Amino acid sequence: MTATLGTSTSIGTSASAGGTGLGTDACDVRELLERCRDAVTPALRAAVDRLDDASRAQAAYHLGWTELDGSPGRGGGKAVRPALARLSAAAVGAPASEAVPAAVAVELVHNFSLLHDDLMDGDTERRHRPTVWSRWGASSAILCGDALLALASEVLLESGSAHAPAATRMLAATTRELIRGQVEDLAFETRDDVGVAECLSMAAGKTGSLLAAAASIGAVLAGGPEAARSGLSTYGMEVGMAFQLVDDLLGIWGDPGITGKPVRADLRSRKKTLPITYAVTRGGAAGRELAAWLAADGEPDEDGLLRAAALVEAGGGRDWARAEADRRMDRAERALDGAGLDPRTHAELVALGRYLADRQY
Amino acid sequence: MTATLGTSTSIGTSASAGGTGLGTDACDVRELLERCRDAVTPALRAAVDRLDDASRAQAAYHLGWTELDGSPGRGGGKAVRPALARLSAAAVGAPASEAVPAAVAVELVHNFSLLHDDLMDGDTERRHRPTVWSRWGASSAILCGDALLALASEVLLESGSAHAPAATRMLAATTRELIRGQVEDLAFETRDDVGVAECLSMAAGKTGSLLAAAASIGAVLAGGPEAARSGLSTYGMEVGMAFQLVDDLLGIWGDPGITGKPVRADLRSRKKTLPITYAVTRGGAAGRELAAWLAADGEPDEDGLLRAAALVEAGGGRDWARAEADRRMDRAERALDGAGLDPRTHAELVALGRYLADRQY
Numbered sequence: 001m002t003a004t005l006g007t008s009t010s011i012g013t014s015a016s017a018g019g020t021g022l023g024t025d026a027c028d029v030r031e032l033l034e035r036c037r038d039a040v041t042p043a044l045r046a047a048v049d050r051l052d053d054a055s056r057a058q059a060a061y062h063l064g065w066t067e068l069d070g071s072p073g074r075g076g077g078k079a080v081r082p083a084l085a086r087l088s089a090a091a092v093g094a095p096a097s098e099a100v101p102a103a104v105a106v107e108l109v110h111n112f113s114l115l116h117d118d119l120m121d122g123d124t125e126r127r128h129r130p131t132v133w134s135r136w137g138a139s140s141a142i143l144c145g146d147a148l149l150a151l152a153s154e155v156l157l158e159s160g161s162a163h164a165p166a167a168t169r170m171l172a173a174t175t176r177e178l179i180r181g182q183v184e185d186l187a188f189e190t191r192d193d194v195g196v197a198e199c200l201s202m203a204a205g206k207t208g209s210l211l212a213a214a215a216s217i218g219a220v221l222a223g224g225p226e227a228a229r230s231g232l233s234t235y236g237m238e239v240g241m242a243f244q245l246v247d248d249l250l251g252i253w254g255d256p257g258i259t260g261k262p263v264r265a266d267l268r269s270r271k272k273t274l275p276i277t278y279a280v281t282r283g284g285a286a287g288r289e290l291a292a293w294l295a296a297d298g299e300p301d302e303d304g305l306l307r308a309a310a311l312v313e314a315g316g317g318r319d320w321a322r323a324e325a326d327r328r329m330d331r332a333e334r335a336l337d338g339a340g341l342d343p344r345t346h347a348e349l350v351a352l353g354r355y356l357a358d359r360q361y
Numbered sequence: 362m363t364a365t366l367g368t369s370t371s372i373g374t375s376a377s378a379g380g381t382g383l384g385t386d387a388c389d390v391r392e393l394l395e396r397c398r399d400a401v402t403p404a405l406r407a408a409v410d411r412l413d414d415a416s417r418a419q420a421a422y423h424l425g426w427t428e429l430d431g432s433p434g435r436g437g438g439k440a441v442r443p444a445l446a447r448l449s450a451a452a453v454g455a456p457a458s459e460a461v462p463a464a465v466a467v468e469l470v471h472n473f474s475l476l477h478d479d480l481m482d483g484d485t486e487r488r489h490r491p492t493v494w495s496r497w498g499a500s501s502a503i504l505c506g507d508a509l510l511a512l513a514s515e516v517l518l519e520s521g522s523a524h525a526p527a528a529t530r531m532l533a534a535t536t537r538e539l540i541r542g543q544v545e546d547l548a549f550e551t552r553d554d555v556g557v558a559e560c561l562s563m564a565a566g567k568t569g570s571l572l573a574a575a576a577s578i579g580a581v582l583a584g585g586p587e588a589a590r591s592g593l594s595t596y597g598m599e600v601g602m603a604f605q606l607v608d609d610l611l612g613i614w615g616d617p618g619i620t621g622k623p624v625r626a627d628l629r630s631r632k633k634t635l636p637i638t639y640a641v642t643r644g645g646a647a648g649r650e651l652a653a654w655l656a657a658d659g660e661p662d663e664d665g666l667l668r669a670a671a672l673v674e675a676g677g678g679r680d681w682a683r684a685e686a687d688r689r690m691d692r693a694e695r696a697l698d699g700a701g702l703d704p705r706t707h708a709e710l711v712a713l714g715r716y717l718a719d720r721q722y
Contacts, residue, residue, distance in 0.1 A: 052541040054548065116507065120500040139481040139547055142503060143540050146477065146510065150536035153514050157530040165526045169518040175511035179504050180413040186500055187415065 029355040032348060036083035039096065040103045044082075047104055047155050051147050058132050058144040062115060068135065077127070080356060081106040081214035087349050088215050088232045091341040092224030099218035101159035105171055106214040108152040113178050113210070115145035120186065128260065149175065159221065167221045174213040181205025188272050192295060199277045203244045204237065211240035215349070231339025235349065238332035242357035245325040248273035249318065252309050264305045267312075270294050274324075275317035283315020290315060329357055390716040393709060397444035400457065401464045405443075408465055408516050412508050419493050419505040423476060429496065438488070441717060442467040442575035448710050449576050449593050452702040453585030460579035462520035466532055467575040469513040474539050474571070476506035481547065489621070510536065520582065528582045535574040542566025549633050553656060560638040564605045565598065572601035576710070592700025596710065599693035603718035606686040609634035610679065613670050625666045628673075631655050635685075636678035644676020651676060690718055 048059045060066045064076030082103035089099030118126060119133040119141045133141035156168045184202040188194045215236025219229045250259050251266030251273055259265075266273050272280075272294070280291045290311040293304065300308070312318060332353050336346055409420045421427045425437030443464035450460030479487060480494040480502045494502035517529045545563040549555045576597025580590045611620050612627030612634055620626075627634050633641075633655070641652045651672040654665065661669070673679060693714055697707055 051537065052544050054544045055540065112507075116503055120503060138499070142477055142481060143544055146473075146507075147537060147540045149507065149510060150533045150540070153533040154530055154537070157526050157533070165518050165529075168526075168529065169515055172511045172514040172518070176412065176508060176515070179416065179508045179511070183413050183415045183504055 029351050033078050033083050036086050037079040040082040040100060043100045044104045044107055047151050055144045055147045058136055058140055062132050081110050084214040085218045087345055089218030089222045091345040092219045092222055092228045093342055094222030098222055101155050102167060102217040102221045105152040105156045106217055108148045109171060109175060110210060112145045112148040115141045161221050163221050163223045167217050170220060171213055174209050177205045177209035194272050194277055195281055196278050199274050207244040208237040208240035212236035228339045228341060231335045234335035235332045238328045239353040239356055242325040242328040245274055245321045246357055248275050249321050252312060264309055267305050267308045275312050275321040278320045279312045279315025279317030286311045286314035390712050394439050394444050397447050398440040401443040401461060404461045405465045405468055408512055416505045416508045419497055419501055423493050442471050445575040446579045448706055450579030450583045452706040453580045453583055453589045454703055455583030459583055462516050463528060463578040463582045466513040466517045467578055469509045470532060470536055471571060473506045473509040476502045522582050524582050524584045528578050531581060532574055535570050538566045538570035555633050555638055556642055557639050560635050568605040569598040569601035573597035589700045589702060592696045595696035596693045599689040600714040600717055603686040603689040606635055606682045607718055609636050610682050613673060625670055628666050628669045636673055636682040639681045640673045640676025640678030647672045647675035
């Protein structure tokens, strides 16, 4: 499947397809991410090296630097957040190197939340490898996560920047938002009356808040102007929301070969994602049938899954999620337009945002 | 039982029994703790009020402000750490009110660690009330603890003090120490070769480090001189170690009516506490018999418990722990002597330290 996100406003992988018209394509974005990861990894490793032996080994495994047998790892995630942090410093004219502590700190907070969420969600695998809790036990995942969270503050405050306290404070408030999102996500599991607004607010906490922090923390640490910090933060939040909406679409209609998850994974687990919540609450008869299907017990069969996916679509959930993701991307790009950023970095941010919100499904 | 700690240097509940000779007795200490708690609680409540609804309710219950049915609580712990934080500001001549954010932050970090430790240790009760994880589930205890840790940084950095970044950085490094201590404590459960030095290092992480931070953070936030900050930190560390040694003695010989724990609780759980580790590793034949008893499976009977307690004593564990606690208290008080502190506060710190390290057993 090659369809790009959106039915009306097509968000292509090439920035030249619209918006700023500055040419940065998906290939450049992958290069950009790789370059950023290479620049940040030594400082991230130095930070993790300060942990106690057990937490250090678990963090190194979790981050993809080692395998379970201690051999070198095959690398971790795309390090999107460190890249955003570096770009946000460059966007206000600061050398990218100045943003390294900010990039390390957001990556530490992100991985703190992954370690704890994997445990709470009972996920035994992440990126096709056993999760820390499933390998070393719940206590290790709790402590390793705690250690990464504390380390994030240390790294930022040691940066020597006069703006490190502001950056640390913002990251702590963001952590509170992450936690609110996860609290609500867990609470939704046992509720059958979750509305679209609540669901969007949960996603803003769980996904949007850390991308907003990542996309602005480099500018904060560099003491960039308020208009730039605020524009970058809005950009990060809206890209995060678009990313989540696309992720939810992929959770129903994604190609397992591309997503790495079973087909219709979110329906299989009867998860109340955004398109599903939309269809249930605003989808009329189809929504009511979908609600009854979600409330049923037992393992859903393949026919049931197909029917449920059709009900999400009939209830308007698919179209709404696509359109909402488009609206979010528009808002993200408009926020950058008014922020007075360095033009080259501006174009890179647009390209990175589109890359993130444009996974095939 | 009314014996005070120590066989040679008796540490009485009255400071006039030795040391500085400044009169502050146990009754005054209880008043001091109450006064400090009353001064800090409004700010602590205001901080907790920022959390999401679920975490706020759990934190309020955990802190003793509410009961499970939502009715007003009967109050929480003694708030020793906030009291130390306030005294450490007063010790360098700062108004106690300036230390409030520091007092709130150490109390938040302390309770973050209690929430997570209760879950990891499987403790279903704290102060005769169900623990947060046993009432609301593991995820709630993880998230509520995470939220309190993030909140601690926020509160400190919002204080407006020019020294808030230094205080926050110290508290983050302390959190890393707390985690190291808990990691080691959990690892010791499955090891039978733990030495006294390792056990002391674990206690320094788990108990000493946060008392060291509490006893110096007010001075750090107030920008007090290095000699004072360092003396106060050493005092807190050594009082913490003495406290832990006494706690371990109470875990074997404490009166259940006073400790609130079953008689010989630590032997019952075959916990490798300091006096036990000393006897096992340095107690000759008695130590070897004790090691064999500790390695056995099954529920120990009452005769076995009595025999084990006698072996700890015969192996020198009881005398060593008493003498070590005395040495630690001496070091604590000597550290204050050289720190150039406000005399009245100095006397209060001495009295508070003795009160903490002098629980009857």
